[in-house]
Amino acid sequence: MMEMDWYLGLSAVLFTIGVIGVLTRKNAIVIFMCAELMLNSVNLTLVSFSAQLGDVHGQILVFFALCVAAAEAAVGLAIIIAIYRNNLTVDVTKINLLRW
């Protein structure tokens, strides 16, 4: 079994890639996918702490995080589809109704 540093470093790299995606992409669905990637990296951190500290509660927390992520995916994609049907675009630089 590897040391925990490698798992934590891997999840940090995944989180960073997700941050880059959220900051640089313009399509709302790609931003959404990058948010899912960041959620996954945090879940990986939780599971690795749970395994290496010998505590089951990390896995329970990951289970609930998965539930919330599924709910967030459904509602987020519904919002994106509603935005598309009103604006005919999912480009986040063109959706500037609440931006000043």
Place this chain on the structure above:
Amino acid sequence: MDLFAVAFYVFAILIIGSAAIMVFSRNIVHSAFALMFTLAGVAVFYALLYAGFVAVTQLLVYVGGILVLILFGVMLTTRGYFEKVRTRTVNLVPSTIFAAIIGLMLIAVYVTTEWTLMPLEDGEVTLTGLGELLLTDFMLPFQVAGVLLLLCIIGAVLMAARTRHPHPPAGKSSQEGPGGPSYGEGTGRS
């Protein structure tokens, strides 16, 4: 022991590479398929950490559910064929600097902290223990999660299937039932 290390390195390279493809690919469908490899690789890491239940849940929820949902979202929010599924990137330099700062900070914190670790016996966390814990200590969050999922199903259907400009063509006004093909017509009309 050695097999764990080999599997770790192979799948670490796989998921980092596919995550980079997902972020930097210009085609959204390619991004979604790269995301599939990343999610499956994360499930492999859960299995390497003796969290079999979480690994199976990851495969079922993410690869089986959310990814299909994302692909449907890609199909419903693009006009025309998949040749147009291309986007650009913005703010490349400042966001790369910002993300590099975040990554270095995370890795520095992870490496320099002295964690007090316990060596794990394999198969310590069983599915039975996890289920008993979910139905005894975490009964209330379990039920709340179920209610949350139900509310999100209802909310997603309400938001995605609402027609702002109905335009009833003088006969068939009940067209919003089966969602899929009617979205394209709705966008064409409005």
